[in-house]
Amino acid sequence: MDTHVESRAVHPALERPTTSPVVWGVVLALATALLLGRLPLLVEVAAAAGDEAAESLDDPALAAAATTVGAVGAVVLHVLVLVVVAVLATLLERWLGPVALRPSRASGTLRLGVAGLVLAVLVLGQQGAAVVLGVAAVPRGWQLWVAAIAVAVVAPLAFPVARRSARTYLRALTAAAATGVLLCLG
Numbered sequence: 001m002d003t004h005v006e007s008r009a010v011h012p013a014l015e016r017p018t019t020s021p022v023v024w025g026v027v028l029a030l031a032t033a034l035l036l037g038r039l040p041l042l043v044e045v046a047a048a049a050g051d052e053a054a055e056s057l058d059d060p061a062l063a064a065a066a067t068t069v070g071a072v073g074a075v076v077l078h079v080l081v082l083v084v085v086a087v088l089a090t091l092l093e094r095w096l097g098p099v100a101l102r103p104s105r106a107s108g109t110l111r112l113g114v115a116g117l118v119l120a121v122l123v124l125g126q127q128g129a130a131v132v133l134g135v136a137a138v139p140r141g142w143q144l145w146v147a148a149i150a151v152a153v154v155a156p157l158a159f160p161v162a163r164r165s166a167r168t169y170l171r172a173l174t175a176a177a178a179t180g181v182l183l184c185l186g
Contacts (some may be wrong), residue, residue: 007069017099017100017102018093019086019090019093019111019112019117020100020110020112022109023110023111023116027086027124030124030127031079031124032079034089034127034128034130035075035078035127037131038074038131038143039165042071042074042136044136045071045168046071047064050063050070082175085179085182085183085186087136089115089116089182090115092174092175092178092179093113093115096172096175097159097171097172098113098162098171098172099159099161100113100116100157101113101159108162114162115176115178118151118153118176118179118183122147122183125147140184146182148180149177149180151176151180152176153173153176156176
């Protein structure tokens with residue numbers, strides 16, 4: 001009986017369930033795998049950008065090693081930015097978003113919030129597009145902004161709580177849109 005009463009309790013903003021660390025880990029692991037899969041392309045871009053610096057080193061092996069280290073460093077920096085955006089998205093979910101979805105009541109470790117959904121769709125979509133197009137990076141132009149707006153508008157509709165009223169939808173939309181903006185700027 002206590003479980004039934006507890007499941008209907010209103011969650012204060014700072015205790016609201018958000019996207020779980022397990023889900024964040026999966027999203028970040030997939031994004032990292034897609035980035036590492038494009039590492040040869042990133043090395044080519046770094047080599048083209050650093051031709052002058054490579055000539056000044058006067059050692060081709062050292063120049064190649066420096067280029068590879070630079071490309072790996074770019075991947076690490078990208079993943080760190082994604083971790084920061086994930087932390088900010090979790091805070092947005094906690095303050096504004098609806099309670100995170102779970103596959104079943106028994107699975108307490110798997111939760112997906114509105115900001116987690118937006119970030120997962122945009123990050124994995126962007127990384128997947130780069131792999132399909134065979135480019136080192138997808139440009140952060142107007143197409144990414146349009147995709148972020150579309151995902152932010154649709155994502156709250158996946159949450160029954162956000163569909164109950166315009167107020168809850170707008171709160172979820174705010175969290176989703178802020179997450180999309182963070183990703184587009186980051």
